[in-house]
Amino acid sequence: MNFPGLPANFAMPAAMPKLGGVNFKPPRGTRAVLGNGLVVYLLKDSTLPVIHLTAYIRAGKINDPAGKIGLGEMTAGLLKDGGTLKYKPEEIDRTLEFLAASVESSMGIEEGRADLTCLKKDLDAVLDIYADVLMHPAFDPGKVKLRRDEMLEMIRRRNDDPGRAVVREALRSFYGPSHPYGWRSEEATLKAVTREDLKACHDNYYRPNNIIIAAAGDFSSDEELLGELEARFGAWPRGEVKFPVIPPVRLKGERQVFHIQKDVAQTYIVMLQKGLKRHDPLEYPLTIANEILGGGLSSRLASEVRSRLGLAYTVYSYSVKKPDYGYSLAYCGTNPETCGQALSEILRQYDLISREPAPAEEVKRARDSIVNSFVFRFPTPFDLITERASYEYHGYEAGYLDNYVENLSKVDPAAVLETSGKLFKPEGAMLFVIGNSKKFDKPLSEFGPVTRLKED
Amino acid sequence: MAFSIITAGTAPTIMADMIKSRKDTLPPGASVEKDPKYPAVVSYTLKNGLKLLILEKHFVPTISFTMIFKVGNVDGTQGKTGLAHLFEHMAFKGTKTINSTGYEKEKPALYKVEKAAQALIAEEASAAPSPEKLKKLRAALEEAEKEADALVVSDEYLKIYTTLGESGMNAMTSTDYTGYVVSLPSNRLEAWMVIESDRFKNAVLREFYRERSVVMEERRMGEAEPSRVMWETLGSNAFTTHPYHNPTIGWMEDIKRLTRTDAEAFFKAFYVPNNATLAVVGDVDPAEVIALAEKYFSDWEGRPLPERDYPAEPPQKSEKIIKVSFKAQPALRIGFHNPGMDHPDIYALIMACEVLTNGKTGRFYKNLVEGRELALHAWAYPSYPGSRYPSLTVIAAAPKAPHTAEELDAALMAEVEKLQKEPPTRWELDKILNNYEAEMIKQLESNSGIGMNLAQNEQLMGDWRYDWKVGEELRRVSPGEISIAAAKYFTRENRTVVILKEPR
DSSP: OOOTTTTTOOOOTTTTOOOOOOOOOOOOEEEEOOOTTTTEEEOOSSSSSSSEEEEEOOOGGGGGGGGGHHHHHHHHHHHTTOOSSSSOOHHHHHHHHTTTTEEEEEEOSSSSEEEEEEEEGHHHHHHHHHHHHOOBBBBOOHHHHHHHHHHHHHTTTSSSSSHHHHHHHHHHHHOOTSSSSTTTOHHHHTTTTOOOHHHHHHHHOOGGGGEEEEESSSSSOOHHHHHHHHHHHHTTTOOOOOOOOOOOOOOOSOOOEEEEOOOOEEEEEEEEEEBBBBBTTTTTHHHHHHHHHHTTTTSHHIIIIIITOOEEEEEEEEEEEEOOOOOEEEEEOGGGGGHHHHHHHOOOOOHHHHOOOHHHHHHHHHHHHHHTTGGOOOSSSSHHHHHHHHHTTOOOOOOOHHHHHHHHTTOOHHHHHHHHHHHOOOGGGGEEEEEEEGGGGOOOOGOOEEEEEOOO | OOOOOOOOOTTTTGGGOOOOOSSSOOOOTEEEEEOOTSOOEEEETTTOOOEEEEOOOOOOSEEEEEEEEEEGGGGOTTTTTTHHHHHHHHHHBBBHHHHHHHHOOOOOOOHHHHHHHHHHHHHHHHSOHHHHHHHHHHHHHHHHHHHHHHHHHTTTTHHHHHHHHHEEEEEOOOOOOOOEEEEEGGGGGHHHHHHHHHHHSSSSSSHHHHHHHHHHOOOOOOOOTTHHHHHHHHHHOOSSGGGSSSOTTTTHHHHOOOOHHHHHHHHHHHHHHHGGGEEEEOOOOOOHHHHHHHHHTTTSOOOOOOOOOOOOOOOSEEEEEEEEEOOOOOOOEEEEEEOOOOOOOOHHHHHHHHHSSTTTTHHHHIIIIIIOOOEEEEEEEESOOOOOOOOOOEEEEEOOOTTTTTHHHHHHHHHHHHHHOOOOHHHHHHHHHHHHHHHHOOOOOOOOHHHHHHHHHIIIIITHHHHHHHHHHHHHHHHHHHHHHHHHSSSTTEEEEEEEEOOO
């Protein structure tokens, strides 16, 4: 098998010194559990007089009620901004901003977060605010209106940049607009959210037994910080958290093409295929396959679509795991006059990797790339301890992080081929295109049955 | 133009624990910063003029490298805009030994490509290009490229770094500078020296015309993004004479005419050690970094740089308002000419920007995002598009429906005029200074971040301590001086407004 653009004679420069492996064993940090079930991960680090803390709240945009999509995001966004039992919103802003500290909360697709950053000297004052924000938000009505209006404005602006909109819209078509993995908030769903809904959402999810905190920085000792957390959160009562049932993912698995007509300078292409559930051990060969296919500037997609054909500045692929089926995605932005050419090349690359064994040298390079850069997942102690907390949050087995490199190192060309063959089925992939079809080099109908959508 | 100001720092001995082992093995000529208000940076300059800045940090065994050249789009020539950026792309295409099966064989093939390309460009630029001739010339170029490609080891430079375990390998071009960054595991220090010294001593600009197509796609991507369209429109309308007029990526018509010959001349003129600073941050021994830099970079030949005497922008005499029709929700940019970063007024202008936009207690947020609910957001940036020459202090904002960009513009100007009449409170200034100071500490958390900061400030502003020194200047600014600066610069006749709106 000969891959154009893949040299048989790739070599290190002659003057290169002998290279050793990279052997980094990430520190474990400390894990503790408060009496009310609040889990705490700690890693002391006195490099700089700064403290970082984050909380993972078991919640997510996927847990919103179907008629109130946006509820979780609005709740998280108002924890601080809406004031608390003890502090008025203005008081919080003035105190934090004067101390150059931040307390921010947000809602991800399947996780709520609340972050704190402050200088060491201000920890007491900032932690007081942070704790009240998490436990006793007041949802000031004026701030609720402001937040909702902001979110409505963001909806009006969601299609301004088609290069970003295309991923969201592709996932929406892939999972279906009414499935939590694909949905988005709408004017009606935001307007349906009441202040009582926000309180109820907070009351359900923001419970100590539903939260994992990770902290790193210049605190005196683990015991001291645990004491500070116990003093603020210790009396917060447990609660029974009710989670909605997420309907199972149903994917068509046959070629479909979606097109939004838009006269823009570039055309945006997203290709989607069924991916993995979160704890599937196939993640290791899939990670290598993606690295080979679209992981960086020397990957096959970049090498072919970008360097050899000059069709794109942005082209890549990746896979996302979810509790139910995740997805594999390829992205490309190209001249409308080369849309068909780019699409064909992307499909060809998926077809190749799922049918032809990758050369051992290429698989090794992909492995080396991930193994040798593993250490960069933890540029700071806070990044490390946050990552540890996230694995507990997502239910990974205890040794997941510490065995990751070893598990990845076992992946060989046969495993890459087998996994690619199983997961990449370009003939059944969904293609989503935003662009001006009047300029396309080939009609999209050559790639499969086309559904035309309107930008909304 | 990242919002980056606001940080100054005089926290005592902020880096005390970063230094694992301060060995007394530094060679003559190297110096360590001992003043506790700064990080303990080791400085050293090679005989050819290459400046080194080294900062030890040992939490993880990694190193971040940042190489900054003082060359950007501002240094291009009329009709050849975008060359600095296209060259940056070319710097990933290898050397005489990397990406090549043998340079001696490759050289004539590259020459043939260049001849074919220049013939095509000449025909395209002619008064009446003949379609037939164009077709022939395109085919000839394609044929020549095919021959040259057969001698290329494609993407070898990238593959070497992938194998080494790079993180964040990238490059960036602005109107002021070009930067090359990568982070590696710390036992790859010498590997980096081997590759990068070769990269800048022996660059071969192969695969030029296809990379030019990639850059055209990059430009097309920008043309589809409303915010980039606005920034470009602002610069090109506010500046009439100074080269800050030109967008960094270049005008499409210019990119189409760039040749490899142009890029080689540009490389020879500006990619010299006396035009560069290298910052090395992370798990390193400074003495070893210096020894290896001497070993691999000392034979890189220094040369005098070209004159860089660009025409100054004349004072703006009347307000300019540009309406851009674009399929997106409304937004606006207001640019006021500023006196440049080396002018003493700049500190009061920086403080004015911060009074207006620092946090939710900042005036724009409090009064326009909240209060009157006119804006979705509103920010002020002290310096766009660059810092080497007098540039623009910019307000960027978006209205919240049903309010229009014009209403928001009026409200923003009303806030500015209020600041011109009433000096800010001491509380506002102290808050800003506290934030600047905290930022100066927090920026030390990221190896690549602090590396970029040190190298840029050294190479462009003349001192890696620049941000700390700005912090000291900001402390000296009085409330009255902020109002005076706002009154002097934030005037109608000094402003260029770009309003983006959907076509009717």
